[in-house]
Amino acid sequence: xxxxxxxxxxxxxxxxxxxxxxxxxxxxxxxxxxxxxxxxxxxxxxxxxxxxxxxxxxxxxxxxxxxxxxxxxxxxxxxxxxxxxxxxxxxxxxxxxxxxxxxxxxxxxxxxxxxxxxxxxxxxxxxxxxxxxxxxxxxxxxxxxxxxxxxxxxxxxxxxxxxxxxxxxxxxxxxxxxxxxxxxxxxxxxxxxxxxxxxxxxxxxxxxxxxxxxxxxxxxxxxxxxxxxxxxxxxxxxxxxxxxxxxxxxxxxxxxxxxxxxxxxxxxxxxxxxxxxxxxxxxxxxxxxxxxxxxxxxxxxxxxxxxxxxxxxxxxxxxxxxxxxxxxxxxxxxxxxxxxxxxxxxxxxxxxxxxxxxxxxxxxxxxxxxxxxxxxxxxxxxxxxxxxxxxxxxxxxxxxxxxxxxxxxxxxxxxxxxxxxxxxxxxxxxxxxxxxxxxxxxxxxxxxxxxxxxxxxxxxxxxxxxxxxxxxxxxxxxxxxxxxxxxxxxxxxxxxxxxxxxxxxxxxxxxxxxxxxxxxxxxxxxxxxxxxxxxxxxxxxxxxxxxxxxxxxxxxxxxxxxxxxxxxxxxxxxxxxxxxxxxxxxxxxxxxxxxxxxxxxxxxxxxxxxxxxxxxxxxxxxxxxxxxxxxxxxxxxxxxxxxxxxxxxxxxxxxxxxxxxxxxxxxxxxxxxxxxxxxxxxxxxxxxxxxxxxxxxxxxxxxxxxxxxxxxxxxxxxxxxxxxxxxxxxxxxxxxxxxxxxxxxxxxxxxxxxxxxxxxxxxxxxxxxxxxxxxxxxxxxxxxxxxxxxxxxxxxxxxxxxxxxxxxxxxxxxxxxxxxxxxxxxxxxxxxxxxxxxxxxxxxxxxxxxxx
Amino acid sequence: xxxxxxxxxxxxxxxxxxxxxxxxxxxxxxxxxxxxxxxxxxxxxxxxxxxxxxxxxxxxxxxxxxxxxxxxxxxxxxxxxxxxxxxxxxxxxxxxxxxxxxxxxxxxxxxxxxxxxxxxxxxxxxxxxxxx
Numbered sequence: 001x002x003x004x005x006x007x008x009x010x011x012x013x014x015x016x017x018x019x020x021x022x023x024x025x026x027x028x029x030x031x032x033x034x035x036x037x038x039x040x041x042x043x044x045x046x047x048x049x050x051x052x053x054x055x056x057x058x059x060x061x062x063x064x065x066x067x068x069x070x071x072x073x074x075x076x077x078x079x080x081x082x083x084x085x086x087x088x089x090x091x092x093x094x095x096x097x098x099x100x101x102x103x104x105x106x107x108x109x110x111x112x113x114x115x116x117x118x119x120x121x122x123x124x125x126x127x128x129x130x131x132x133x134x135x136x137x138x139x140x141x142x143x144x145x146x147x148x149x150x151x152x153x154x155x156x157x158x159x160x161x162x163x164x165x166x167x168x169x170x171x172x173x174x175x176x177x178x179x180x181x182x183x184x185x186x187x188x189x190x191x192x193x194x195x196x197x198x199x200x201x202x203x204x205x206x207x208x209x210x211x212x213x214x215x216x217x218x219x220x221x222x223x224x225x226x227x228x229x230x231x232x233x234x235x236x237x238x239x240x241x242x243x244x245x246x247x248x249x250x251x252x253x254x255x256x257x258x259x260x261x262x263x264x265x266x267x268x269x270x271x272x273x274x275x276x277x278x279x280x281x282x283x284x285x286x287x288x289x290x291x292x293x294x295x296x297x298x299x300x301x302x303x304x305x306x307x308x309x310x311x312x313x314x315x316x317x318x319x320x321x322x323x324x325x326x327x328x329x330x331x332x333x334x335x336x337x338x339x340x341x342x343x344x345x346x347x348x349x350x351x352x353x354x355x356x357x358x359x360x361x362x363x364x365x366x367x368x369x370x371x372x373x374x375x376x377x378x379x380x381x382x383x384x385x386x387x388x389x390x391x392x393x394x395x396x397x398x399x400x401x402x403x404x405x406x407x408x409x410x411x412x413x414x415x416x417x418x419x420x421x422x423x424x425x426x427x428x429x430x431x432x433x434x435x436x437x438x439x440x441x442x443x444x445x446x447x448x449x450x451x452x453x454x455x456x457x458x459x460x461x462x463x464x465x466x467x468x469x470x471x472x473x474x475x476x477x478x479x480x481x482x483x484x485x486x487x488x489x490x491x492x493x494x495x496x497x498x499x500x501x502x503x504x505x506x507x508x509x510x511x512x513x514x515x516x517x518x519x520x521x522x523x524x525x526x527x528x529x530x531x532x533x534x535x536x537x538x539x540x541x542x543x544x545x546x547x548x549x550x551x552x553x554x555x556x557x558x559x560x561x562x563x564x565x566x567x568x569x570x571x572x573x574x575x576x577x578x579x580x581x582x583x584x585x586x587x588x589x590x591x592x593x594x595x596x597x598x599x600x601x602x603x604x605x606x607x608x609x610x611x612x613x614x615x616x617x618x619x620x621x622x623x624x625x626x627x628x629x630x631x632x633x634x635x636x637x638x639x640x641x642x643x644x645x646x647x648x649x650x651x652x653x654x655x656x657x658x659x660x661x662x663x664x665x666x667x668x669x670x671x672x673x674x675x676x677x678x679x680x681x682x683x684x685x686x687x688x689x690x691x692x693x694x695x696x697x698x699x700x701x702x703x704x705x706x707x708x709x710x711x712x713x714x715x716x717x718x719x720x721x722x723x724x725x726x727x728x729x730x731x732x733x734x735x736x737x738x739x740x741x742x743x744x745x746x747x748x749x750x751x752x753x754x755x756x757x758x759x760x761x762x763x764x765x766x767x768x769x770x771x772x773x774x775x776x777x778x779x780x781x782x783x784x785x786x787x788x789x790x791x792x793x794x795x796x797x798x799x800x801x802x803x804x805x806x807x808x809x810x811x812x813x814x815x816x817x818x819x820x821x822x823x824x825x826x827x828x829x830x831x832x833x834x835x836x837x838x839x840x841x842x843x844x845x846x847x848x849x850x851x852x
Numbered sequence: 853x854x855x856x857x858x859x860x861x862x863x864x865x866x867x868x869x870x871x872x873x874x875x876x877x878x879x880x881x882x883x884x885x886x887x888x889x890x891x892x893x894x895x896x897x898x899x900x901x902x903x904x905x906x907x908x909x910x911x912x913x914x915x916x917x918x919x920x921x922x923x924x925x926x927x928x929x930x931x932x933x934x935x936x937x938x939x940x941x942x943x944x945x946x947x948x949x950x951x952x953x954x955x956x957x958x959x960x961x962x963x964x965x966x967x968x969x970x971x972x973x974x975x976x977x978x979x980x981x982x983x984x
Contacts, residue, residue: 053867055867057865
């Protein structure tokens with residue numbers, strides 16, 4: 001007996017109708033809080049654009065309101081399911097604790113492995129690998145810049161080490177100590193670390209990593225470098241922590257201890273205090289790098305701090321290891337090198353370099369005399385200077401602010417970067433305002449559209465074609481696009497700036513632009529027609545102007561000012577907070593990882609809770625007791641989809657007592673538009689598909705239970721709706737469709753999630769259909785992931801009108817693809833069906849197979 | 853760039869002062885910032901401004917105190933209040949009568965600079981009338 005029959009053949013007991021109402025209310029609460037959390041996350045992301053002014057109070061409120069809402073979701077879920085997900089209460093408490101700790105200036109680090117490989121690290125792991133190593137890993141991984149081979153001992157390992165030494169407890173108990181006693185305590189803690197035995201779990205890992213690194217790199221010894229968590233940005237900690245060079249594997253534990261102990265050195269404690277950080281609460285990740293037996297080394301400043309307006313990089317260089325140049329103990333050659341290719345030398349002063357520090361075969365370093373004939377020889381040739389300038393400027397472009405870089409030239413003459421961090425240059429005057437000469441640099445666009453991410457970028461215009469791929473994007477181009485398709489997101493890291501004809505500052509592209517800090521202007525309506533491919537332009541997304549040519553004054557001013565807002569404590573804090581809140585790790589409900597225990601962020605928690613709530617409602621026994629015409633209805637349409645509608649409020653308008661609802665009576669906007677697409681003329685092919693033998697055999701041996709399981713496999717097709725909300729589980733033959741959507745006029749909270757899986761034929765054909773879906777959905781700007789026959793597509797933060805169109809398209813797509821796998825006998829047919837679907841999209845809709 | 857007006861910005865959070873000042877300076881306004889409300893009042897006692905942009909809740913004298921001080925001492929000066937609350941209690945709002953505009957944090961920088969420019973123009977034309 002179908003659920004439908006069961007439902008209406010058992011009149012509900014009066015005592016259960018109250019229960020039904022309560023359950024629906026709880027579900028409604030989950031949906032409402034869910035929406036409000038997503039809107040808050042989107043809003044917080046928008047703050048990072050630089051367009052807004054916010055303060056610490058905003059961050060506190062954000063943390064508090066998010067925690068409140070997420071707790072409400074978890075509570076409602078537990079009420080709905082009889083307390084099945086108590087585990088989430090703990091998880092939310094822990095996340096809340098972390099956010100608050102961040103706000104109080106305390107250092108928190110996510111759980112992580114003891115040893116991380118440098119090539120796997122990027123700035124997103126700054127909380128685990130420390131800022132310094134995270135940045136170095138990113139340079140190597142993203143820009144392919146040569147860096148020494150290395151690993152990082154995680155900040156979490158440091159936390160465990162300090163916990164085991166009892167230091168965490170002492171720090172917590174003594175947070176309020178006055179200055180002098182604080183220094184004394186810090187000294188004691190430092191000694192405690194230096195005297196401690198490194199625990200076995202740690203020493204084993206350290207030694208193994210060190211030996212492996214030496215074996216693989218061929219180096220004789222190691223550099224052990226500090227990489228404290230939270231030392232980036234405004235508070236640079238430059239030179240505050242300990243670094244040890246020329247370390248052998250046998251001495252790795254000593255070096256590790258000394259680097260960790262430098263967390264409590266008197267100057268660090270004082271420095272932290274001065275910058276408003278908890279003086280004792282630091283955590284140290286430690287980089288272990290293959291020692292570069294440097295022939296020469298030194299530093300590069302991508303702007304000359306003494307004369308930032310000049311057009312030159314400042315390079316300091318000496319013989320041997322860089323320590324003497326960096327700490328200034330030895331005079332070094334100074335070169336001023338033009339920022340423009342071919343990077344000619346515009347000034348230099350050569351020092352008499354009488355000593356150098358070198359690595360010794362017995363692991364260690366040694367100061368030795370330089371042969372007299374080399375005292376006055378420049379430590380780098382003009383070619384090497386030019387190469388170094390090129391590397392440094394790539395780092396600057398990527399980092400979007402002037403850089404302070406340590407480099408080394410190895411014995412083979414190869415340049416490697418050892419460290420890069422934002423260069424603090426005080427602009428000559430905060431009020432310096434560049435006046436752009438409009439005759440020299442004509443204004444091409446002004447005040448058009450919306451700034452999605454502030455900043456200044458310059459490069460040749462590049463307009464991607466329909467089929468453009470990542471490899472086609474010229475590095476540092478100004479990407480100009482008629483659409484704001486999420487496809488652009490993948491190209492952003494290579495772009496100098498982005499200008500689009502459509503889109504919004506709250507859209508997905510804008511969010512990604514902010515993440516990569518790419519100056520972006522959207523919704524200009526005309527950019528792709530006004531800007532000419534190949535032409536050099538400067539995008540000033542601070543003032544919303546695009547100039548023809550390279551407006552150097554503006555670019556330079558921006559490099560100097562960048563640190564004035566994005567490196568501010570509040571911005572860094574918000575970025576770190578969002579990292580704990582916004583990423584969605586639980587995306588596929590059918591995955592084994594989709595569990596309460598795997599929720600790592602607030603977004604994970606609410607996604608999980610929503611999914612479990614839907615399951616509860618669709619499968620719940622209480623549904624059997626629902627009274628027809630009260631909250632549960634059957635959809636009466638001409639196509640055989642047998643859909644049950646659970647109305648949370650405002651989703652249908654039906655006279656009392658009726659149990660059937662017509663399409664006209666559906667008032668839930670997302671369901672209405674989806675259904676319009678689904679029942680559209682010609683969408684629903686009714687004739688049996690012409691199945692060939694291969695498809696037939698596969699079909700004959702395939703049963704429903706063999707089909708890729710959908711999260712919820714309802715006995716009945718069910719739509720849970722309210723005015724703006726839809727959660728739809730639809731099984732059509734062997735195809736499972738899941739749609740979650742919020743659709744209102746305000747773009748901020750709008751989203752649609754579409755998941756499609758299953759099919760009747762062998763995997764090759766089902767995969768072709770997945771390919772078909774992917775192509776179509778991407779043309780509608782969805783972010784799509786597919787694997788085998790599974791397709792997951794998402795679109796968020798689009799305005800109501802556009803989302804209505806997207807839902808109608810999904811409705812058509814669901815109908816169109818019902819039997820499509822049967823027809824997709826070859827890969828070539830995929831494209832033909834894509835075109836068929838898209839060309840029908842504007843007018844008459846064709847069903848799959850009717851002429852195929 | 854011509855001086856379009858003299859603005860005092862008061863907020864106990866440094867980031868607000870810095871960013872507002874940076875933006876308004878770019879628009880051709882001359883800006884002084886204060887994170888301490890008493891110091892701001894001291895400055896207002898000795899220097900005329902066209903616009904005062906002030907936070908409401910601060911240590912020491914509150915935004916309301918600043919409003920009263922400006923009302924008594926700089927009649928032509930326009931005031932813009934930054935608040936952390938989306939809606940202000942109507943009764944309280946009455947206390948701020950004469951305030952040019954209320955802005956809720958977080959706010960769009962562009963919106964604030966437009967308001968300040970407009971307020972500065974009003975203040976200047978009023979001063980022009982007062983002292984021809």
